[in-house]
Amino acid sequence: MKRSFIREILESINKDTISFAGGLPDESLFPIKDLKEANIKVYDKANNLQYSVSSGLDSLKEKIANFYNKDGFETTKENILITTGSQQALYIIAKYFNNRDIIIEEPSYLGAINIFRANLLNMKGVKLNYDGIDLNSFEDSFKKIKLAYLIPDYQNPTGACYNKYNREMIAKIVLKNGGYIIEDAPYSNIYFKNKQKPISSLIPNNTFHLGSFSKILSPSFRVGWIRANKDIILKLTQIKETIDLHTSTISQLTIDNYLEDESRFNNHLKIIRLNYLDKLEYFKNSLNKFLPEFKYTTPKGGMFIYGTLDNLDTFKLVKQCLRENVAFVPGNQFYLDKSSFNSEIRFNFTNTAKDKVDIGLEKIAKIVDTLKI
Amino acid sequence: MKRSFIREILESINKDTISFAGGLPDESLFPIKDLKEANIKVYDKANNLQYSVSSGLDSLKEKIANFYNKDGFETTKENILITTGSQQALYIIAKYFNNRDIIIEEPSYLGAINIFRANLLNMKGVKLNYDGIDLNSFEDSFKKIKLAYLIPDYQNPTGACYNKYNREMIAKIVLKNGGYIIEDAPYSNIYFKNKQKPISSLIPNNTFHLGSFSKILSPSFRVGWIRANKDIILKLTQIKETIDLHTSTISQLTIDNYLEDESRFNNHLKIIRLNYLDKLEYFKNSLNKFLPEFKYTTPKGGMFIYGTLDNLDTFKLVKQCLRENVAFVPGNQFYLDKSSFNSEIRFNFTNTAKDKVDIGLEKIAKIVDTLKI
Numbered sequence: 001m002k003r004s005f006i007r008e009i010l011e012s013i014n015k016d017t018i019s020f021a022g023g024l025p026d027e028s029l030f031p032i033k034d035l036k037e038a039n040i041k042v043y044d045k046a047n048n049l050q051y052s053v054s055s056g057l058d059s060l061k062e063k064i065a066n067f068y069n070k071d072g073f074e075t076t077k078e079n080i081l082i083t084t085g086s087q088q089a090l091y092i093i094a095k096y097f098n099n100r101d102i103i104i105e106e107p108s109y110l111g112a113i114n115i116f117r118a119n120l121l122n123m124k125g126v127k128l129n130y131d132g133i134d135l136n137s138f139e140d141s142f143k144k145i146k147l148a149y150l151i152p153d154y155q156n157p158t159g160a161c162y163n164k165y166n167r168e169m170i171a172k173i174v175l176k177n178g179g180y181i182i183e184d185a186p187y188s189n190i191y192f193k194n195k196q197k198p199i200s201s202l203i204p205n206n207t208f209h210l211g212s213f214s215k216i217l218s219p220s221f222r223v224g225w226i227r228a229n230k231d232i233i234l235k236l237t238q239i240k241e242t243i244d245l246h247t248s249t250i251s252q253l254t255i256d257n258y259l260e261d262e263s264r265f266n267n268h269l270k271i272i273r274l275n276y277l278d279k280l281e282y283f284k285n286s287l288n289k290f291l292p293e294f295k296y297t298t299p300k301g302g303m304f305i306y307g308t309l310d311n312l313d314t315f316k317l318v319k320q321c322l323r324e325n326v327a328f329v330p331g332n333q334f335y336l337d338k339s340s341f342n343s344e345i346r347f348n349f350t351n352t353a354k355d356k357v358d359i360g361l362e363k364i365a366k367i368v369d370t371l372k373i
Numbered sequence: 374m375k376r377s378f379i380r381e382i383l384e385s386i387n388k389d390t391i392s393f394a395g396g397l398p399d400e401s402l403f404p405i406k407d408l409k410e411a412n413i414k415v416y417d418k419a420n421n422l423q424y425s426v427s428s429g430l431d432s433l434k435e436k437i438a439n440f441y442n443k444d445g446f447e448t449t450k451e452n453i454l455i456t457t458g459s460q461q462a463l464y465i466i467a468k469y470f471n472n473r474d475i476i477i478e479e480p481s482y483l484g485a486i487n488i489f490r491a492n493l494l495n496m497k498g499v500k501l502n503y504d505g506i507d508l509n510s511f512e513d514s515f516k517k518i519k520l521a522y523l524i525p526d527y528q529n530p531t532g533a534c535y536n537k538y539n540r541e542m543i544a545k546i547v548l549k550n551g552g553y554i555i556e557d558a559p560y561s562n563i564y565f566k567n568k569q570k571p572i573s574s575l576i577p578n579n580t581f582h583l584g585s586f587s588k589i590l591s592p593s594f595r596v597g598w599i600r601a602n603k604d605i606i607l608k609l610t611q612i613k614e615t616i617d618l619h620t621s622t623i624s625q626l627t628i629d630n631y632l633e634d635e636s637r638f639n640n641h642l643k644i645i646r647l648n649y650l651d652k653l654e655y656f657k658n659s660l661n662k663f664l665p666e667f668k669y670t671t672p673k674g675g676m677f678i679y680g681t682l683d684n685l686d687t688f689k690l691v692k693q694c695l696r697e698n699v700a701f702v703p704g705n706q707f708y709l710d711k712s713s714f715n716s717e718i719r720f721n722f723t724n725t726a727k728d729k730v731d732i733g734l735e736k737i738a739k740i741v742d743t744l745k746i
Contacts, residue, residue, distance in 0.1 A: 027419040036416040039623070043409040046400040049591040084457055084595075088617040095491075111618075118468075118615045218422040220622035222457075242491045244461040245484075248621045249593035250412070 005110070005333050009318075013327060018360035021327040023156060023215075023303055024351040029275060030218045031258070031268050038257035042250055052249045054241040055233070056082025056225070060256040064211070064225050073201035078230045081237055084247045086186055086212035086224030087111060092239045093182055093208055093226065094119035103141050103148035105133055107306075107334030107344070109156045109184065112149055125336050128158060130297045132166025139173050146179025153196045154187040154302025157334045157346035161196065161300045171202035179206065186212040186224075189269055191301040192277045205229045213255055215303065216269060221251035276303065276350050283349040283357055290361040291368070294345070303350045306331075312343045312371060317364075320371070326363045378483070378706050382691075386700060391733035394700040396529060396588075396676055397724040402648060403591045404631075404641050411630035415623055425622045427614040428606070429455025429598070433629040437584070437598050446574035451603045454610055457620045459559055459585035459597030460484060465612045466555055466581055466599065467492040476514050476521035478506055480679075480707030480717070482529045482557065485522055498709050501531060503670045505539025512546050519552025526569050527560040527675025530707045530719035534569065534673045544575035552579065559585040559597075562642055564674040565650045578602045586628055588676065589642060594624035649676065649723050656722040656730055663734040664741070667718070676723045679704075682741065685716045690737075690744060699736045 009021045042048050055061070061077035068075035083089040090112055099120045104112065106125030116123055124141055126148075127134040133150065142148060150170070152162035162170075174181055183200045188211070200207035212224035226236060240246075259265055280298070283305060287294055296307025309317075314330035321327060331344025352360065382394045415421050428434070434450035441448035456462040463485055472493045477485065479498030489496055497514055499521075500507040506523065515521060523543070525535035535543075547554055556573045561584070573580035585597035599609060613619075632638055653671070656678060660667055669680025682690075687703035694700060704717025725733065 022424065024424060027423045030419055030422045032416050032419055032422065035422070036413065039412060039416070040409065043405050043412070046403050046405055049403045049405065049408070049593040050400045051395065051397060051587075051592045084617040084621075087615075091616050111615075114615050118612070214424075219424045220422040222617060222619070222621045239491070242460075242484075242487050243464050243616060244457040244595060246595070248457075248595045248624050250624060250627070251621050254623070 005329075009322070009327050009329065014325075017325045017327055018352060018356045018363070019327040020347040020349070020352060020360060021329050022351065023348060025215050025219065025272075025303070026275065026279070026350050029272055034261075034264065034268075035218065035254060035258055039250070039254040041257050042253045048249060048253055050249075052246050052252075054246045055237045056080065056247060057249070057252045057256060060252050060259075061225075063256065063259045064227075067211075068201075068227060071195070071197075071201070073198065073204070075227060079227050079233060081226045081228075081233050081240060082247050082252060083224045083226060083240065084244055085214060085219070085222040086184065086210045087115075088222075088240075088243065089210045089212075089224045089226045090182070090184065091115050091119075092236050092243065094121055095239050096236060097121060097147060100147055101145045103138065103145050104336075105150060105155065106336065107157055107331060108149070109151060110333055112184070113334075113336070116149070123336055128155065128160055130158070130160050132160070132162035133170070135166065135169050135173075138170065142173055142179065143177055146177060147182075148180075149182045149184065150199070151184045152199055153185050154190065154299055154304075156187070156302070157304055157329065157331070158306040159297070159299030159302050159304045162199070164197070167197065167199045168202065170199055174203050174206050180208065181206060182208045182210070184210045186210070186215050187302040189216050190273060190276060190303065192273060192280070193300060200227065208232070216272060217255060217258065221248070221255060223247060223251050223255055279349050279354075280305070282354050283347065286357050286361050290358070290365040303348055305347045305349055306344065308344045309368065310343060312368065313341060314343055314345050317367065317371060320367045321364055324363055324367060326360045328364070378702075382695070382700050382702065387698075390698045390700055391725060391729045391736070392700040393720040393722070393725060393733060394702050395724065396721060398588050398592065398645075398676070399648065399652070399723050402645055407637065407641075408591065408627060408631055412623070412627040414630050415626045421622060421626055423622075425619050425625075427619045428610045429453065429620060430622070430625045430629060433625050433632075434598075436629065436632045437600075440584075441574075441600060444568070444570070444574070446571065446577070448600060452600050452606060454599045454601075454606050454613060455620050455625060456597045456599060456613065457617055458587060458592070458595040459557065459583045460488075461595075461613075461616065462583045462585075462597045462599045463555070463557065464488050464492070465609050465616065467494055468612050469609060470494060470520060473520055474518045476511065476518050477709075478523060478528065479709065480530055480704060481522070482524060483706055485557070486707075486709070489522070496709055501528065501533055503531070503533050505533070505535035506543070508539065508542050508546075511543065515546055515552065516550055519550060520555075521553075522555045522557065523572070524557045525572055526558050527563065527672055527677075529560070529675070530677055530702065530704070531679040532670070532672030532675050532677045535572070537570070540570065540572045541575065543572055547576050547579050553581065554579060555581045555583070557583045559583070559588050560675040562589050563646060563649060563676065565646060565653070566673060573600065581605075589645060590628060590631070594621070594628060596620060596624050596628055652722050652727075653678070655727050656720065659730045659734050663731070663738040676721055678720045678722055679717065681717045683716060685741065685744060686714060687716055687718050690740065693740045693744070694737055697736055697740060699733045701737070
């Protein structure tokens with residue numbers, strides 16, 4: 001198992017590095033005061049600090065179930081498994097499907113690729129377009145493979161968002177052939193205009209819907225979840241128990257206490273959306289100014305701008321950039337075959353102050369110029 | 374993968390159940406006020422709520438390394454990997470040794486057995502005596518298998534404690550044959566008289582030493598660790614990253630802040646030891662009063678009294694007991710072959726108030742009487 005290059009970049013970053021690399025939320029938006037208050041309450045009862053059940057705390061599972069119910073996607077707490085971040089959610093599902101074939105989007109989330117490798121899932125890439133997966137290739141592959149990992153809302157790395165037709169067609173293909181979709185949705189609440197309808201809501205018994213508080217509250221708690229049918233949740237709970245008994249009760253209760261005030265949470269989400277949209281606009285302007293040759297499609301949500309610098313090897317580029325204390329993730333990292341020539345870049349636009357965006361992109365532009373000569 | 378019967382018992386327990394089943398610490402001993410104070414400090418810096426590195430926070434790793442150094446076991450932070458409880462520590466190591474043969478004590482920790490099964494490790498049981506593993510069988514098996522999982526300090530379930538000779542002989546056997554010992558030590562700080570010298574300190578490059586804050590501070594944080602040689606720690610970090618990116622930063626920082634005051638921590642450990650020793654004495658007296666036919670050896674530390682009720686099927690007994698709202702774990706659960714007749718019982722003595730101990734043991738004694746007729 002190879003270490004993820006992204007984590008290597010993250011760990012090599014120092015205080016002088018301007019980083020567009022990680023999928024980091026803007027820490028100035030963490031609702032620190034409210035989370036602190038929610039956390040303090042945990043200490044009101046000694047029993048809160050005891051071991052707890054593997055599937056997660058009922059109260060938190062009920063609140064998560066209600067998120068779905070409010071969007072018209074019928075869900076009870078028995079459909080929910082709390083996990084140690086949605087990374088673990090994916091690991092548990094991969095362990096469950098151990099050794100099978102699986103369809104992934106190309107490009108796809110590197111963490112998922114590593115998890116699937118670690119659990120001996122044999123991946124087949126299907127081309128991802130900006131408005132959804134290539135349906136013909138998907139149907140061809142799904143007929144045989146019957147298992148797919150998709151990130152339909154503001155995908156990592158591309159920012160792609162599946163349109164309504166694409167979602168409905170995928171649901172149809174799954175219903176026709178049987179099988180499962182793992183629908184990873186850590187960014188679903190970070191939409192700039194409209195919330196997307198999960199594919200899972202169309203085919204609830206054939207899907208795993210993954211959510212996380214990491215991007216919308218704070219990643220430090222490591223709390224995510226899986227929504228699936230009850231029988232599968234029971235099986236996944238056994239795996240979860242084997243891996244770490246249960247997710248930190250401190251983390252679960254803090255988030256549960258925080259979510260008690262629903263309108264406060266909704267306001268917080270609005271603030272994130274507005275702030276990230278503003279950051280996106282700024283980043284686009286800065287890109288147009290310093291790197292006008294970078295071609296991309298504006299994302300409708302999420303945390304990433306993805307695009308291409310024609311004919312430039314961006315894996316070579318990033319190594320130069322890291323020496324100059326500026327970081328991004330080169331496109332080749334998101335493909336099954338990392339060795340092919342690739343001129344794509346993923347920029348995170350949510351975690352860098354505006355003045356640093358300009359400085360960072362200008363630096364990259366200069367290095368691009370030297371590579372062209 | 375089967376659910377652990379212990380977890381099933383734990384989850385079926387209600388407020389009226391007198392439980393000697395779980396490995397639960399006494400929650401009235403959690404240093405709530407101090408932990409709360411340590412936790413609040415985490416919110417002083419927004420960056421504390423951001424993603425963090427997979428191997429764990431340096432400051433906490435250094436403190437853990439210092440525990441070892443103080444016992445004369447040379448250790449640096451590069452020898453430490455922070456894990457989401459020591460359950461995850463064991464899972465990561467099992468994943469690393471995937472598919473191999475492994476020696477376990479019989480009886481052994483049920484959670485470990487489940488983890489090894491989940492990672493396709495083929496277990497061979499070696500008889501555990503009260504003062505250590507059967508050395509002849511161990512050497513015979515280790516020559517071929519070269520990997521063993523041992524709990525030398527106040528073992529779960531038996532309370533067994535390896536003596537000096539046993540520890541030294543095991544180290545010799547490992548050095549002679551090569552291979553690895555996984556030394557699980559969640560109870561090592563809960564000694565009633567003397568601290569034991571880890572086998573790992575005799576053969577640092579051939580061992581994984583596992584520790585946990587769950588029994589001595591609070592299980593709710595899910596913070597444990599692995600001590601191993603640096604190269605192995607790097608490999609285990611890759612697996613850790615795949616499973617959940619990193620352990621809750623809130624949990625790590627809370628414990629790190631708490632440990633800043635070392636003498637306070639040492640006093641807290643003393644309080645636990647005295648309190649558990651007192652509980653042990655009480656439990657023994659109550660056993661002698663209500664269940665004098667229960668034969669056991671008094672443990673020198675830890676949380677369990679293990680013994681036998683001659684000729685009585687304790688798996689049958691526990692099912693009756695659960696109906697009467699009293700719980701323990703029957704011995705058969707701790708063996709590879711659960712179906713054999715077994716008359717052993719594991720009692721946890723740390724988590725039940727004294728008056729409840731009497732009521733619970735009296736109830737069990739009455740049910741034992743009905744089964745004898």
